[in-house]
Amino acid sequence: MTVTVSMTLNGKKVSAEVEERTLLVSLLRDHLRHTGTHVGCDTSQCGACVVHVNGKSVKSCTLLAAQADGAHVLTIEGLAKNGELHPMQEAFRDNHGLQCGFCTPGVVMSALDLVAQTPDPSEREVRGWLEGNLCRCTGYHNIVKSILAGAKAMRKGG
Amino acid sequence: MTDTGIGASVRRKEDYRFLTGKGRYLDDINLPGQCYAYFVRSPHAHATFTIASGKAEKEPGVIAVFTGADIVKAGLGGLICGWVITGKNGEPHKAPLHPLLAIDTVRYVGDPVAVVIAESHAQAKDAAEKVEVKYEPKPAVTSPTAALDKSAPQVHHDAPGNLCYDWEIGDRAATDAAFKKAHHVTKLKLVNNRLIPNAIEPRAALGDYNSGTDEITLYTTSQNPHVARLVISAFIQLTPEHKLRVVAPDIGGGFGSKIFIYSEETVSAWAARELKRPVKWTAERSESFMTDAHGRDHVSHAELALDKNGKFLGLKVSTVANLGAYLSTFATCVPTYLYATLMQGQYTTEAVYCEVKGVFTHTTPVDALRGAGRPEATYVVERMVEQAARDMKMDAAKLRRINFIPSDAFPYQTQVALQYDSGNYAGSMDQALELIDYKGFAKRKEQSKASGRLRGIGFSAYIEACGIAPSAVVGSLGAGVGLYESAEVRFNPTGNVTVFTGSHSHGQGHETTFAQLVSDKLGVPFDNIEVVHGDTARIPFAMGTYGSRSLAVGGSAIAKAIDKIVAKGRKIAAHTLEAAEEDIEFLDGNFTVKGTDKKMDIASVAFSAYVPHNYPSDELEPGLDESAFYDPANFTFPAGTHVCEVEVDPETGTVDVVKWAAADDFGNLVNPMIVEGQVHGGVAHGVGQALLEGCQYETDSGQLLTGSFMDYSMPRADIFPDIQVVTQVTPCPHNPLGVKGCGEAGAIAAPAALINAITDAIGTSNITMPATPEKVWRALNAGR
Numbered sequence A: 001m002t003v004t005v006s007m008t009l010n011g012k013k014v015s016a017e018v019e020e021r022t023l024l025v026s027l028l029r030d031h032l033r034h035t036g037t038h039v040g041c042d043t044s045q046c047g048a049c050v051v052h053v054n055g056k057s058v059k060s061c062t063l064l065a066a067q068a069d070g071a072h073v074l075t076i077e078g079l080a081k082n083g084e085l086h087p088m089q090e091a092f093r094d095n096h097g098l099q100c101g102f103c104t105p106g107v108v109m110s111a112l113d114l115v116a117q118t119p120d121p122s123e124r125e126v127r128g129w130l131e132g133n134l135c136r137c138t139g140y141h142n143i144v145k146s147i148l149a150g151a152k153a154m155r156k157g158g
Numbered sequence B: 001m002t003d004t005g006i007g008a009s010v011r012r013k014e015d016y017r018f019l020t021g022k023g024r025y026l027d028d029i030n031l032p033g034q035c036y037a038y039f040v041r042s043p044h045a046h047a048t049f050t051i052a053s054g055k056a057e058k059e060p061g062v063i064a065v066f067t068g069a070d071i072v073k074a075g076l077g078g079l080i081c082g083w084v085i086t087g088k089n090g091e092p093h094k095a096p097l098h099p100l101l102a103i104d105t106v107r108y109v110g111d112p113v114a115v116v117i118a119e120s121h122a123q124a125k126d127a128a129e130k131v132e133v134k135y136e137p138k139p140a141v142t143s144p145t146a147a148l149d150k151s152a153p154q155v156h157h158d159a160p161g162n163l164c165y166d167w168e169i170g171d172r173a174a175t176d177a178a179f180k181k182a183h184h185v186t187k188l189k190l191v192n193n194r195l196i197p198n199a200i201e202p203r204a205a206l207g208d209y210n211s212g213t214d215e216i217t218l219y220t221t222s223q224n225p226h227v228a229r230l231v232i233s234a235f236i237q238l239t240p241e242h243k244l245r246v247v248a249p250d251i252g253g254g255f256g257s258k259i260f261i262y263s264e265e266t267v268s269a270w271a272a273r274e275l276k277r278p279v280k281w282t283a284e285r286s287e288s289f290m291t292d293a294h295g296r297d298h299v300s301h302a303e304l305a306l307d308k309n310g311k312f313l314g315l316k317v318s319t320v321a322n323l324g325a326y327l328s329t330f331a332t333c334v335p336t337y338l339y340a341t342l343m344q345g346q347y348t349t350e351a352v353y354c355e356v357k358g359v360f361t362h363t364t365p366v367d368a369l370r371g372a373g374r375p376e377a378t379y380v381v382e383r384m385v386e387q388a389a390r391d392m393k394m395d396a397a398k399l400r401r402i403n404f405i406p407s408d409a410f411p412y413q414t415q416v417a418l419q420y421d422s423g424n425y426a427g428s429m430d431q432a433l434e435l436i437d438y439k440g441f442a443k444r445k446e447q448s449k450a451s452g453r454l455r456g457i458g459f460s461a462y463i464e465a466c467g468i469a470p471s472a473v474v475g476s477l478g479a480g481v482g483l484y485e486s487a488e489v490r491f492n493p494t495g496n497v498t499v500f501t502g503s504h505s506h507g508q509g510h511e512t513t514f515a516q517l518v519s520d521k522l523g524v525p526f527d528n529i530e531v532v533h534g535d536t537a538r539i540p541f542a543m544g545t546y547g548s549r550s551l552a553v554g555g556s557a558i559a560k561a562i563d564k565i566v567a568k569g570r571k572i573a574a575h576t577l578e579a580a581e582e583d584i585e586f587l588d589g590n591f592t593v594k595g596t597d598k599k600m601d602i603a604s605v606a607f608s609a610y611v612p613h614n615y616p617s618d619e620l621e622p623g624l625d626e627s628a629f630y631d632p633a634n635f636t637f638p639a640g641t642h643v644c645e646v647e648v649d650p651e652t653g654t655v656d657v658v659k660w661a662a663a664d665d666f667g668n669l670v671n672p673m674i675v676e677g678q679v680h681g682g683v684a685h686g687v688g689q690a691l692l693e694g695c696q697y698e699t700d701s702g703q704l705l706t707g708s709f710m711d712y713s714m715p716r717a718d719i720f721p722d723i724q725v726v727t728q729v730t731p732c733p734h735n736p737l738g739v740k741g742c743g744e745a746g747a748i749a750a751p752a753a754l755i756n757a758i759t760d761a762i763g764t765s766n767i768t769m770p771a772t773p774e775k776v777w778r779a780l781n782a783g784r
Helices: A022-030 A089-093 A104-117 A123-132 A141-156 B015-018 B068-073 B121-128 B172-178 B224-236 B263-275 B285-291 B375-390 B396-403 B426-438 B438-450 B471-476 B508-521 B550-577 B604-610 B670-693 B743-761 B773-780
Strands: A002-009 A012-019 A051-053 A056-059 A072-074 B035-041 B047-054 B061-068 B113-118 B132-136 B163-170 B184-192 B206-209 B217-222 B246-249 B279-282 B300-306 B310-325 B350-360 B454-462 B487-490 B497-501 B528-533 B584-586 B590-593 B599-601 B623-631 B640-648 B653-664 B721-728
Touching: A012 A022, A051 A104, A056 A104, A056 B279, A089 A104, A089 A141, A089 B015, A104 A123, A104 A141, A104 B015, A104 B285, A123 A141, B035 B121, B035 B263, B035 B285, B047 B113, B061 B068, B061 B263, B113 B121, B113 B263, B113 B508, B121 B172, B163 B172, B172 B300, B172 B350, B184 B263, B184 B375, B184 B599, B206 B263, B206 B438, B206 B550, B217 B224, B217 B263, B224 B246, B224 B263, B263 B279, B263 B438, B310 B375, B375 B396, B375 B454, B375 B743, B396 B426, B396 B454, B396 B508, B426 B438, B426 B454, B426 B471, B426 B640, B426 B653, B426 B721, B438 B454, B454 B743, B487 B550, B487 B604, B497 B508, B508 B550, B508 B670, B550 B590, B550 B599, B550 B604, B599 B604, B604 B773, B640 B743, B653 B670, B670 B743, B743 B773
Parallel strands: A002 A072, B035 B279, B217 B246, B310 B350, B497 B528, B653 B721
Antiparallel strands: A002 A012, A051 A056, A051 A072, B035 B113, B047 B132, B061 B113, B163 B350, B184 B300, B206 B217, B206 B279, B300 B310, B454 B640, B487 B497, B487 B623, B584 B590, B590 B599, B640 B653
């Protein structure tokens, strides 16, 4: 059985017919070819697949595509505008907050939700928030620095 | 130093694509007409089996089901181990067949028995459940020491007693004699816990066959695509080397686990040719847990002999190393030449002896993982030294100091084969003590005590052998390959530069550091340099990335190619400027006639080389494009001291890492920002090993109990303090860049430092990794 899923993806209306059991991450990657969102595990632990659904960070491997029907979905591809990085992306580049880059899209999307809720997080708050994101490269050190710097830049930006 | 040259913390070129979701990792690649492979795996650690695939073949979307018999029929060989270890008995190690798909016996949970290929991943996975495998389970053994027992189940009939090799290094008689002179002998049994690598990108492969040219292209998550091509072609005999292209695109972390040539990648390439369609396989995380080569898993007994002043007289180590069910690509050398050769540590220990038994068990193959042998060696040496200091009631830093190889003693010939090239171990110790505020420790301990917590401090003065390696040396020790690296530096006619390197980048930032190197040495703007890696059709034959070798070996190859570019450019400039070649100076991108203002920039030289209208054509070929291979003269020897402090909650056994000071010597630095990042990541890996990570098999059944991120504890952001990093520079004397390597240092140093801190805090050495709250609590309450 298939089901038609329509959503607003990074500001554009999209639609696809998928098997009912299709996960949101699979819809994004395999059907809509938005491969910036990654899959790093099969138990919803690693956080490489974090996207925003209606403004909240969600692990897109835990949601059926059909559950996102009608939703506004924002992925890593939707952050930069006209080639200019979002302040959070810029902060990751400035602070060497990524190495292999595989966990990065999920970490950035997760960080943006933190800052939306807590515009001026403490280091401990950032470290605690990252409970759902695994990184094997950075030891999290520069990810934490990046998020603090990104939050600061976003506060300045209004 | 320019702001993009050697020594500058340049922001990385690769980050824009990674931060915008435009990285191209393996599973992001899709080819028209591709189908999907799913592997059927053994649920038993040891069993004989028969298999029938007829039902599965009739399932919706199924294109083919292949078993071990099909692989045999196709004439493909088994997976190989590329390093021959010669044992005490003068015999080579035992190398039982490692089939791509198991034939009649499975030897670990996850051993592949069949592959189902279907139109979609879901269909392949569904149909895999219909493959009928009748298993007859047999007794299994998972512990390396238990596997040596006479009554243990046998993993391979052609490896009696489960022994792969019994090997030794060092002078046993001299070491025994040293122990006879001892004032004190420190003894410990040390277990180096088994780790699962868990790069966040799972392994994956996409095979593609072109029937018009009879060529196979294999896209694969590899740290060393040419090594994969060589093994798949020359040993597995899939297809001749010139008909196989291996592409390793953006790779989401390796840590060693993507060095090796595995079954799934090879089968995907073969199946693509069989079916004349692209075949894609992407591991699920549970498959990564079961099949990515694991790391460590040693049991050692060590003895350190000291004289009455604390001088180290002798070190004796006996180790049993778990190699798993089959030999992975470099499994044999990790617990031997990458391990026991580091037992000298940073010390003048007069006699050193180490023996290692490599053992087969019914577990996932074990091979190199970040540090590979050197974390295990450092754990032995540095726990022994710390324990000796406590036994002798000496300050742990002072005991190390009186035994350090002095900085004027280099080159230093160790008792275990290596010759250290340069170092200043006391210098790193000074830096570490200052960074951690060693003098203030007693006060901090008191403060912790006042709040009911036990504070401890631990050291790890590590050394590693990196930049592997001089080909002649490793060849004499049993390596089946040379370990040089290659590079090509190509000027394009318009003056920008493409660099082709054999060093694959999977997080290390080569696209940035190598561009810095070229920009610095050729005076070409950083943004005009592109670094290409990871495709056997584009780069020269190369050995790839592991053992912290990229800059020391790969970077040196680039430096050699740059020298050739400058030499040729000088001739072209001399011709154009009508001067003698020896009068031409090259500086900051300009060829200048000495003592004049006549000059020509290197872009103009490049243009002249490609549009050779006014050109010394009788002497020079057109073009400005040079290749080089660099075979190192020696290993490099990064070293340093890490010190950490912990607070233990005696009520719960919880360990908080509260301070970390890393003082490292990596020789010259090209990009300090990237170097620090490598140290952070390495320390995190080592902290993971010491506090959280530990692969567990159920003893009798051989079931993998830690088979997901829900069961295997990975380091998360909230367990780390601010990691403070400082470096000193003792340049490597034998490579053109004076660099040593930094990718593994943290993982090598950290476990010993952390366990030394915990044992200091709780006042007993009887603790094993990972030091979970339960273990720490039990150690604290042993008498209760």
